[in-house]
Amino acid sequence: MSVLDAVGGSVTPGAGGSVMHLVVGPERHGVVIFARWLARETAGAGPVTHLNYTEALFGPDTTSAAQAFAELVGGLAGRVTVTLHDLPDPGDEPGRYRRRAAGFRRVVEAVDGVCVSSEHEHRRLTALLGDAAGRVPVQVIPLPIAAAEVVPPVRRPRPDGRVAVFGYIYPGKGHAELLGEMAGLPGDIGVVALGRAADGHDDLVRNLHGDRPFEVTGYLPDADLGRRLREVAVPVVPAPSVSASGSLNTWIAAGRRPLVVDSDYGREFATDCPHLVSLYRPGRLGEAIRAALDDPARTWLDRPPPAARCEAAVAGAYRAFFARIAAS
Template structure:
């Protein structure tokens, strides 16, 4: 059996950290015991255990700013991992896209450097693998696609007299809050389930002002503890994900895990998701957002999963896929001394 250490770096509330821990749980369920190295910061990593493979989940935002500084941190970790004789596996998150604007080139360079120091690269969707190629980033071999695990839940149907449209996750430009607000059906209110991402606190006031101009309201909940999620997500009339540049989405998974069938804007990733898990999302074209919201308000039952619908991949499927990756890497005898 391959010996593996999972190096998980970042704050507990960060989505990448949460998925890294969930993926490790799936790997454990698949029969592979691994060492967990859990740290708030890369600077806290003091030693690398004697294992065949070390696996790290990477988004530049967890390792420093600007992106080039984040790349240097991961490169240093890679040197230490390779010096211990271990192979280095990275799962990439938040792949750079043209929509990144001024930070796009720096982020591409960051991910190029991260990939260059890895022995195997994992991404969470076919669309993300395409983004890697489109950015001109060469991986040591074709990137391995292992989608994020998603459970299928029944949810808690919480009664509410208010018609609300909910957007789940951090508030930041491009997430879709403003577009959803513009497209709200008459009498509906926006519910932003999350907190502003660092540096974007101003969006709360901007959304409130825009809502007032539309004759409606917006409520920003702030961070929601896991224990409160079932009630909060069950209270929303219409769940929607209007981020136009999704490449993998924890928020869509979270809606589904709480019994909801969210409206999602059609794109390469969401079409891929719908093919993999039929009946879990409702696709709409970007210019049909207002119509899609109005239809869902008229038929709120359409925003809940029907009985028998199963989302994929399950945690067990994700765990088994990772075990196969580790075994293949160990069999290829990638050793760094």
């Protein structure tokens, strides 16, 4: 059995039959969805093999995941590049951070070029690489925002009165922090988790159920997801240590303007994309939710995303990156 067979993946060919993208992991995973989109948009861009890496796609722990990645890449010919996701947070428990940092260093050492999705991630990567920083080219290319519609007031559905978080449920996603900050709000304001528990975290869902109404929808197919994103009253991205967020981009693609915790990445996004998000300070989310419930227009886009964040520009930036690595 090959390493690719062991971790589960597929090959998207580039021009002339050369391998362009190796997509590893289950098709519903957010990183895999992004990888498949990137493969469709950039196939044939050049003789570079590209992968997307987050530990959960390659192994049960950071050490085995990095080893599986390195073994897979070691069997490839030509230039290899990677987009890194979920970079280690220096604020984590020190032992966990050291293990994860060592794993990501091994991944970077195995390739010829690296992409990250925010300046915040670039800073994290530089810190964990230490003296090795600069040995491999690193490019910041933001995650794409699918075509977003500015929904006029007359077409907005009646809000259902609930606060919502979109994406997998796992420690650090922010569901627990959200519920804690809602302690001062009326008990009939419910919370809905649009998604399912990440593998191995069903116990977290049980712990989230308390006095306040709390729904977990499970996986939502695209046909249902757009409707659910639009009908909730208050969209929130509460992850305290997020470094780049496909969930945030999904809210925006649905025409929503979510509440986003004031963090390094939150501020970076708000600066690059004015008027697309509403930042709140930790400890002040309850006030922000009250304001959004009182004035629902705050939770809807009043202008489209900047062109540089849209799919065509992001795909173009990746094509240019592949060409640069292939020519190096």
